[in-house]
Amino acid sequence: MAFATRHFVRAASSDAATAAAKKLLIKHVTIIGGGLMGAGIAQVAAASGHTVVLVDQSDEILKKSTKGIEESLKRVIKKKFADNPEAGAEFIKKTLKNVTTSTDAASVVHSTDLVIEAIVENLEVKNKLFKTLDKFAPEHTIFASNTSSLQITKMANATTRQDRFGGLHFFNPVPMMKLVEVIKTPMTSQKTFESLVDFSKAVGKSPVSCKDTPGFIVNRLLVPYMMEAVRLFERGDASKEDIDVAMKLGAGYPMGPFELLDYVGLDTSKYIIDGWHSLEPNNPLFAPSPLLNKLVEEKKLGKKTGEGFYKYK
Numbered sequence: 043m044a045f046a047t048r049h050f051v052r053a054a055s056s057d058a059a060t061a062a063a064k065k066l067l068i069k070h071v072t073i074i075g076g077g078l079m080g081a082g083i084a085q086v087a088a089a090s091g092h093t094v095v096l097v098d099q100s101d102e103i104l105k106k107s108t109k110g111i112e113e114s115l116k117r118v119i120k121k122k123f124a125d126n127p128e129a130g131a132e133f134i135k136k137t138l139k140n141v142t143t144s145t146d147a148a149s150v151v152h153s154t155d156l157v158i159e160a161i162v163e164n165l166e167v168k169n170k171l172f173k174t175l176d177k178f179a180p181e182h183t184i185f186a187s188n189t190s191s192l193q194i195t196k197m198a199n200a201t202t203r204q205d206r207f208g209g210l211h212f213f214n215p216v217p218m219m220k221l222v223e224v225i226k227t228p229m230t231s232q233k234t235f236e237s238l239v240d241f242s243k244a245v246g247k248s249p250v251s252c253k254d255t256p257g258f259i260v261n262r263l264l265v266p267y268m269m270e271a272v273r274l275f276e277r278g279d280a281s282k283e284d285i286d287v288a289m290k291l292g293a294g295y296p297m298g299p300f301e302l303l304d305y306v307g308l309d310t311s312k313y314i315i316d317g318w319h320s321l322e323p324n325n326p327l328f329a330p331s332p333l334l335n336k337l338v339e340e341k342k343l344g345k346k347t348g349e350g351f352y353k354y355k
Contacts, residue, residue: 066182066237068155068244069093074147074171075160076107079188082216083158085111086245088140089118089133095154097147104143112138114217147171151179156241158210159197160188163313168192169200176201184234186210190261191314194254195227204229208238211258212247222247227254256318264302265314266327269334271299276333282351300351303334304344308351312338 071087073080076098084096084107098104115134123130144150151157157175159168172185179185185207187197198207209225222242226235235251242249252258257265271289275282286298303311312335318328337343337350344350 064233065240066155066184066233068184068237068241070154071095071156071158072097072147072151072154073158073160074098074175075188076103076143077160078110078214079212079216080158080160081107081110082114082214083160083188083212084141085114085137085217086247089115089137090245092140092245094141095150096141096143097145097150098143099145101143101145104145108138108141108143111141114215118217147175148178151175151183154179154183156184156186158186158188163189163191163310165192165196168197172197173200176203182206184208184237186238188212191257191317193256194225195229198227198229205231206234208234209254209258210238210242211260213260220246220248221260222249223258223260224249224251225254225258226251256321257314261314265311265318268299268303268311269315269327269329269331272303272331272334275300276331304350304352304354306344307346308334308338308343 070093071084072095073084073087074097076084076096080096080098084094088094088111096104096107098107112134115137119127119130119133123133157179159171161168161171168187168189175185181203183203183206185198185201185203187194187209188211189197189209190211194207194209198204201207204227208227208230209223211223211225213219213221224235224238224242239249239251250259256262271282271285274280274285280288282298282300286300289295289298297305312330315328315330315334318325319330322328341347342349345354348354
């Protein structure tokens with residue numbers, strides 16, 4: 043019996059080792075989209091020793107992205123290398139050396155292990171991109187989307203690699219926020235899922251896993267919360283100022299829901315809730331807000347336009 047137990051343990055250990063060996067060790071990463079999210083993901087990947095290609099439509103955008111990464115790294119080393127500025131300078135140099143840029147996605151995915159998409163939140167545009175890259179990327183390459191609200195499954199279905207497709211939802215600002223939501227669709231293989239989890243840990247993040255449900259974990263809880271705050275204000279039950287103060291002092295949140303809506307962008311919030319409402323029209327959590335719709339129509343989108351629920355100088 044003891045022999046059988048030892049044999050079982052050895053067999054189980056062997057199976058675990060074999061499964062681990064099958065996981066893809068991600069070394070080369072291609073990031074599509076040089077905005078705040080894409081540049082942030084590029085920074086943490088490069089800083090952790092990955093070779094990164096950052097892709098966008100123009101060299102002008104990419105120069106701005108690279109400059110943003112460098113400035114962000116300077117802020118990082120002020121804390122991380124406060125007592126050793128020479129090591130900090132070397133860290134920046136080494137990180138930036140790991141990043142190259144391109145305006146031609148199809149030409150740079152031929153040797154990549156992971157493609158992360160961080161472009162506009164438009165399913166049609168994303169699907170067109172993935173469908174194209176699917177033709178040029180190697181068979182082993184994993185595709186992932188950084189979407190915060192769209193279905194990963196619908197994007198995976200635009201490719202022939204549904205089993206090598208998942209979600210990697212980073213949070214803004216990427217270098218500071220520790221969380222990554224790793225999304226597994228019904229078709230995502232365990233090997234792919236584990237490879238994405240390992241990559242998330244390798245870039246210094248804390249991964250949580252979730253099925254492909256609207257909003258995943260954070261936004262599925264956060265967006266209805268913000269919308270309920272708007273409805274509370276719409277009904278005249280409380281002022282937006284008092285709602286914000288209540289949630290900051292009563293729940294310990296760093297921002298109230300209206301401050302957060304203005305920070306995120308009212309157009310972005312409306313886009314998310316409209317998309318979820320179309321999927322589940324009878325779900326009261328996803329009901330549109332007349333006030334939010336009105337503000338967006340008036341181009342009062344929050345901090346980025348100088349006015350949303352509040353005015354900004």
